[in-house]
Every structure is written in structure tokens, then in C-alpha cells.
Amino acid sequence: MPSAAERTRTLVQSTCSAVLLVPGLSVIHPDQLMPDSRSVGPEGDLFLGFPAQSPVVRAATRAQGDELTAVLEITDVAPVSVPHRIRGRARIAGWLTAVPGLAQPGRMMLRLETGEASVDDLWGFEEVEPEDFRDAVADPLADHEAELLQHLHSAHGDRMATLSALLGDRAECGCAEQRPAAVPVALDRFGLRVRFIEGGSACFDARFEFPDPVRDVTGLRRAMHTLFEAASC
Template sequence: MPSAAERTRTLVQSTCSSVLLVPGLPASGWDRLVPTSRSVGPDGDLFVELPADSPVVRAAAHAEADELAAVLEITDVAPVSVPHRIRGRARISGWLTTVPGLSGPGRMTLRLETDELHVEDLWGAEAVDPEDFRDAAPDPFVVHETELLQHLHAGHGEQLDMLCALLGERAARRCAAHRPSVVPLALDRFGLRVRVREDRHRCFDARFEFPDPVRDITGLRHAMHTLFEAAVR
């Protein structure tokens, strides 16, 4: 499974929504607290860009040295329609400073020196060591996961439904009693997670591991073909 540090790094470098909060600073003007970009520096610090008139930017500009505490909150929502769509959250706290000269007119880049990190997602809840976060790499499909899941959902529904055959006797009985809707929920280099919706009120998750970690679209295509072939045997 991906480590907590890798999962956090993946969330940071994904297109998930985020908000940058400063304790004690009013959260009015919510749109001014949403970074337009996020990146990770070589030391594991975060660089986020916000409107120059954001209250967070003003607070960072007037803070002494690096004494302004801040928290970046990231929320990961499934890109396809499923019950309970929030897949995970990450909180990264640290010390905020401005980095003039990196952004265009009307924007400002802020540096968040990471201090504490925490992730809560489909794998569980864990604290993340800043050094582990610094050294981790995002999942290779972080940029394409949304498109890939939407493609699977729109174009391979019948094949996804057949995956019930791989879920064991108990799941097979449940699938036979209530023809389920199998929706792709998450994808990483180690495997595919689906949410099996039996009816309006009941659902459960299942995860299918790939024989070997995949690194690119070619490897993913082969892994998915192998998975679907196994379901029809």
C-alpha cells in the first residue's frame, strides 16, 4: 500500500480543493483563502499562490520573520458519483512567509514551512513525519486519476460489475441477491478500489491489487486487462 507520506504528497500535488487558514484570522471572503496552485519544494516546504489581497497574504506580509502559524486543509472528493464522496483529508500546519517575485500581478506566493502533517483517508488516519513527506513522491497517476476513473465509470460499467465474481462467497451471495452498481473509487500504482452499491442504503468497498506496481498508462492498461479477464473466468 502507499505510505502515509506518499498519500499526503499525492493529495498536495493533486487537484483536490484546499484552503489556507491562519488561527485567529476571520475566515470571511472564503474564495481569498483558496490557493490557485500548490507545489512542494526540495526541503519539503509547501509553496501556495493566493490573490495578493487575501487576508492570509496581508497577515504573512506583516508578520515578523516566520512567526505566523497556518494550516493548509485539503479535501479529496471522489471524481465520480458515489455515496459518501469524500475520500480523504489532509492537514499540514507550519509557519508562513511571503515569497515576493514568484507570482504575476495580483498574486503572491507563500511558503509554508511544514511542521506537522496528518492524513485521514480510505486507508486510515496517520500522522506523517515531515522528513518522510519531503522524501516521498506522489503517485504516478496523480495527474490522470480523475480522467481514468471517469473513463472506467462511463465506458466499462459492465466489466466493473463483473468484478463481483472476485469478491468471495459472501460477496457473491450479496451480489446475486441485489445486482450491484460497481463504481471505481480510487486508483493508484498498487491497485483499484471500487465502491459496490447494493441498493439505496447499503454499500461496501473492495480493493483489487495489481500483480505488480504499475508506473505508466501502458502498465495500467495491462493490469486492468488482466483484472477484467480474471473476473470472467
Template sequence: MPSAAERTRTLVQSTCSAVLLIPGVDVTRPEQLTPQARVVGTDGEVFLLFPADSPAVRAATHAQDDELSAVLEITDVAPVSVPHRIRGRAWVTGWLTCVPGLAEPGAMMLRLEVGELRVDDLWGVSSVEPEDFARAGVDPLVSYETELLQHLHSVHGEQVQGLCALLGDRAEGSDGGGQRAVPLALDRFGLRVRFVGERCFDARFDFPEPVRDVTELRRAMHTLFEAAAP
């Protein structure tokens, strides 16, 4: 399974929605605290791009002694229609400062020095050390996951449904024929499917070995579907 640090790093560098929470900064529209872009630096700090006149930039500009605390909250929502669509959240807590000169005119880059991290996702709840976060890699499928899950759902729905045959005892009493199988999450280690029907549960289907790119993923999915074929 992916480590908590890898899962957190992947969420931070994904396209999931994010909001920067700053104590004492209230806005009329939540999107005012949504960064236009975010990237993780070489030392694990998180750089956030905002309009130069945004409340976040104003707060960082007027902060004293560079001690403006903030929390970057990231929410991961499944890209396919399924009950309980929120797949996870991550919180990056740290200190915010302005970094002039890194952004185009009219924008400002903010630096969030990481102090604490926490992730609550389909794998469970974990705390992450900043050093582990800085060293962690990003899942190689993160840029393609949305498109791949939607493709599996719309084009290969019957084959995804057929994975129920691999559940063994877990399928007993679940009315396997009446269960609707929805591809929920995908990473280099495997595919997670949510079975929805009289009862709702998730099943994880591991690949024979971790995949490094979409080409290897296609082979892994072919092997998985073959194993479930009657």
C-alpha cells in the same frame, strides 16, 4: 499499499480543493483563502500562490518574527457519483512567510514550512513526519485519475460490475446481482471499487505489480477484468 507519506504528498500535489486556515483571519468568502496553485519544494516546504491583496498575503506580510502559524486543509472528493463522496482529507500545519519575487505582478508566493502532517483517507488515519513527506514520491496516476475513473464508470461499467465475481465470501449476502459497482479510487497499486446496494462496502483489487504509467495501467486492468470474466 502506498505509504502515508506518499498518500499525503499525492493529495498536496493533486488538484483536490484546498483552503489555508490562519488563526485570527476571517473572510466573508472561503475562496479568499484558497490558493491559486500549490507546489512542494525540494525540502518539503509547500509554496502557495495567492493574489497580492488576499487576506493570507496581508497576514503573512504583517506577521512578526516569521511565526505566523497556518494549516493547509485539503479535501479529496470522488470524481464519480457515489455515496459518501469524500475520500479523504489531509492537514499540513506549519509557519507561513512571504517569498517576494517568485510570482507575477499582482500575486505573491507564500511558503509554508511544514511542522506536522496528518492524513485521514480510505486507508485510515496516519501522522506523517515532515522528513518522510519531503522524501515521498507522488503517485504516477494522480494527474489522470479523475479522467480514468470517469472513463471506467461510463465505458467499462459492466466490467467493473463483474469484479464482484472476485470477492468470494465477501459477496455473500450482498445481493451481488443487485449491487451497483462504482470505481472509487485508483493508484499505482490497484483499483478500489465501492459496491452500493442493500449494504455499502469497498473492495480493493490489487494489480499483479505496481504500474508506472497509463500504458502499464491498461495492461493491469485488462488482466483484472480477464480474471473476473465468467
């Protein structure tokens, strides 16, 4: 399974929605707390882009040294329609400073020095040490995950349903009429997580691991072919 640090790093570098919370700072519009760009520096610090007149930028500019604390909260929502769509949340807390000169005119880059981090997702809750977050890398499929899941769901729904044959005792019947609906809900280099929906809203998740971790979309195609072949036997 991916480590907690890798999962956190993947969420930070994804397109999931995020808000930067600064104690004592209130805004009129919630989107004023949403950075329009974010990246991770070599030391594990986060660099967040905001309009130069943003309330967050003003707060960071007026702060003395590194006295301003802040928390970046990220919410991960499944890119397919499925019950319980929130897949997880990540939290990065630390000290916020303005970094002039790194952004285009009218913009400001803020640096969030990572003090502590945690992730609460489909794997469970785990805290992440700043050094582990610094050294981790995002999952290689992260940039394509949403598109891949949507494609599997829309174009290969019938084949996804056959995966219920791999559930063992959990599969009550192998006939097509009794199969639960199968929705691909998460994907990483180690495997595919599928949410099986039984009847109304009752559902459960099953994890299908690949024989070997995949490195790219080409490797994923081979792994998925092997998985579907196993389900059809």
C-alpha cells in the same frame, strides 16, 4: 499500499480543494483562503499562490519572521457519483512567510514550512513526519486518476460489475441480476478500489491489487485487462 507520506504528497499536488487557515484571521468570502496554485519545494515546504491583496498575504507580510502559523487543509472528493464521496483529508501545519519575487505582478507566493502533517483517508488516519513528506513522491497516476475513474464508470460499467465474482463469500450470487452496482472510487499504482452498492444505499469497498505496481497509463491498461480477465474466469 501507498505510504501515508505518499498519500499526503499526492493530495497536496492534486487538484483537490484546499483552504489555508490562519489563527485569528477572518475573511468575508471563504474562497479568499483558497490558494490558486500549490507546489512542494525540495525541502518539503509548500509554496502557495494568492492574489497580492489577499487577506492571507497581508497577514503573512505583516508577520515578524516565522511567527505566523497556518494550516493547509485539503479535502479529497471522489470524481464519480457514489455514496460517501469524501475520500479523505490531509492537513499540513507549519509557519507561513511571504516570498516576494516568485510570482507574477499582482500575485504573491507564500511559503508554508512543514512542521507536521497527517492524512485521514480510505486507508485510515496516519501522522506524517516532515522528513517523510519531503522525501515522498506523488502517485504517478494522480494527474489522470479522475479521468480514468470516470472513464471506467461510464464506459466499462458492465465489466466493473463482473469484479464482484472476485469477492469470494461476499458475493451472494454470480448472476448479473443479483450483482451489486460497482463504482470505481480510487486508483493508484498499486491497485483499484471499488465501491459495491447493494440495493438502496448499503455499500462496501473492495480493493483489487495489481500483480505489480504500474508506472503509467499503459501499464494500467495491462493491469486492468488482467483484472477483468480474472473476473470473467
